[in-house]
Amino acid sequence: MDKDLIRELTTYVHNAEKEKREITKITAELYPELTIEEGYLVQEELIREKLKEGHKIIGPKMGITSEAKMKQMNVDNPIYGYVFDYMVVEEGDSISIADYIHPKVEPEIGFILDRDLEGPGITPLDVLRATEYVFPSIEIIDSRYENFNFTLPDVVADNTSAAGAVFGTYLRRPEELELDVVGVTLSINGEIKSLGAGAAVLGNPANSVARLANMLAEKGEKVKAGQPILTGGITAAVRLSPGDFVQAKYGGLGDVSFFVKE
Ligand code: 0L1
Ligand code: MG
Numbered sequence: 326m327d328k329d330l331i332r333e334l335t336t337y338v339h340n341a342e343k344e345k346r347e348i349t350k351i352t353a354e355l356y357p358e359l360t361i362e363e364g365y366l367v368q369e370e371l372i373r374e375k376l377k378e379g380h381k382i383i384g385p386k387m388g389i390t391s392e393a394k395m396k397q398m399n400v401d402n403p404i405y406g407y408v409f410d411y412m413v414v415e416e417g418d419s420i421s422i423a424d425y426i427h428p429k430v431e432p433e434i435g436f437i438l439d440r441d442l443e444g445p446g447i448t449p450l451d452v453l454r455a456t457e458y459v460f461p462s463i464e465i466i467d468s469r470y471e472n473f474n475f476t477l478p479d480v481v482a483d484n485t486s487a488a489g490a491v492f493g494t495y496l497r498r499p500e501e502l503e504l505d506v507v508g509v510t511l512s513i514n515g516e517i518k519s520l521g522a523g524a525a526v527l528g529n530p531a532n533s534v535a536r537l538a539n540m541l542a543e544k545g546e547k548v549k550a551g552q553p554i555l556t557g558g559i560t561a562a563v564r565l566s567p568g569d570f571v572q573a574k575y576g577g578l579g580d581v582s583f584f585v586k587e
Contacts, residue, residue, distance in 0.1 A: 326363045330356065335370040338483045341469035345426050350470045350479040361404075364481030371484055372407060381410040383553060385541075386433075386464065387533045388485040389477070390526045390557025398477050403527065403557065405537055406485030414465070414491045419584040425488055428467040428565045431558030432509045432573035432581075434523055434530040435462040435492060436499075438550045442534070444542030449531035452538070455550075456531070458496040459504065461575045463511075463583070464555050465489025466562055492553050495579025505529040508576040509559050513569050519560035530556035 334351055341348040351367075352359050359367075372382070389395055390403045414420055422428070439457035467488035470479060480486060505524040510517045527533045533556035538548045548554065565571065565585050572582040 326366060331366050331370050334359075334367045334482060335374060338367070338469055339371055339374055345424065346469075347426055347471045348469055350475045351482060352476050352479050359476075359478040359482065361478050361481055364478035367482035368406060368484055371482070375409055383408045383410055383413060383490070384555070385537060385548065385552065386485060386487055386490070386555035387537055387557040388480070390533050392527075400477055402540065403533065403536055404477065404481050404485050405540060406481070406487045408487055408490045408553070408555065412465075412487060412489045414489050414583055416491055416493055416581055417583060419586050420465070420489065421586055422565065422567045423587065425465070425467045425565075426469065427473070428465050428488060429473075429562035430463050430465055430511065430565060430571055431562040432511050432560060432575070433462050433464050433555045433558055434504065434507065434526070434575075434578070435460045436530070436534050436554040436556060437552070438534075438548060438554070440550050441547045442538040443547040444539035447535045447538040447542075449529055449535050452531040452534040453499045456499045459499050459502065459530075459578065460496050460553070461493035461509075461573060461578045461581045462553075462555060463491040463571065463573050463581055464558065465491070465565075490553075490555060491581050491583050493579055493581035495581075497578055499531070502577050504531060507578055509573055511560055511563060511571075511573050513563065513571055515570070518563045521560040523559060525559045526557045533557050
């Protein structure tokens with residue numbers, strides 16, 4: 326894949342995000358051969374562009390972390406992308422729907438490490454030993470592709486639909502909880518829309534962080550201490566509308582909420 330094509334595809338997804346405009350997936354016509362590896366080349370260029378524009382990486386996020394979703398997309402590995410500073414929503418704050426294309430939310434357990442984790446060979450136990458805190462969060466995903474219709478390489482190129490993150494402030498040491506059985510309900514205006522348990526995320530969200538460390542190791546990168554890590558959606562994602570009050574309530578891990586306005 327030559328540099329001009331990487332740049333062309335990067336501009337394609339980047340402009341869609343900046344202009345809050347839906348685009349047809351890359352693999353539909355523009356470049357049907359796009360592989361997952363090439364999707365990451367586009368994602369890396371996209372990240373370089375965002376950094377050049379003055380944005381800052383807050384932390385990594387994992388996607389496609391449920392066995393059901395992996396089977397549906399016929400893949401063995403989850404995917405990763407990055408949350409940037411401009412995506413962070415303060416807990417209890419409001420977002421404007423006009424700042425997104427067709428946003429959805431999913432509750433996720435977050436991790437903060439007290440030391441870097443460098444693969445390969447990182448296990449969930451290594452992750453738990455390196456974890457300073459776990460915290461409740463909600464991710465806002467907003468695929469730039471029409472109707473969230475994409476292949477895995479497309480969504481990797483699109484920074485795994487990253488658009489927003491609400492990091493809860495209720496911090497717990499990992500040994501205070503059984504992360505696989507931590508339950509969560511996601512409600513909109515008080516009505517439960519989806520629910521699940523931590524085990525939906527690769528059996529245990531700690532496993533998601535281990536997979537992240539091992540995938541990053543293939544590029545000579547690591548999971549860094551102090552960065553909030555989103556481990557993957559526990560429930561199906563739910564579409565947002567103006568007027569929504571969105572709340573994720575976790576068993577033993579507090580809750581996190583925000584409002585949606587026009
Ligand atoms: O965070 C995620 O799981 C998003 C991965 C991409 C799938 C989607 O946009 O629905
Ligand atoms: Mg997610």
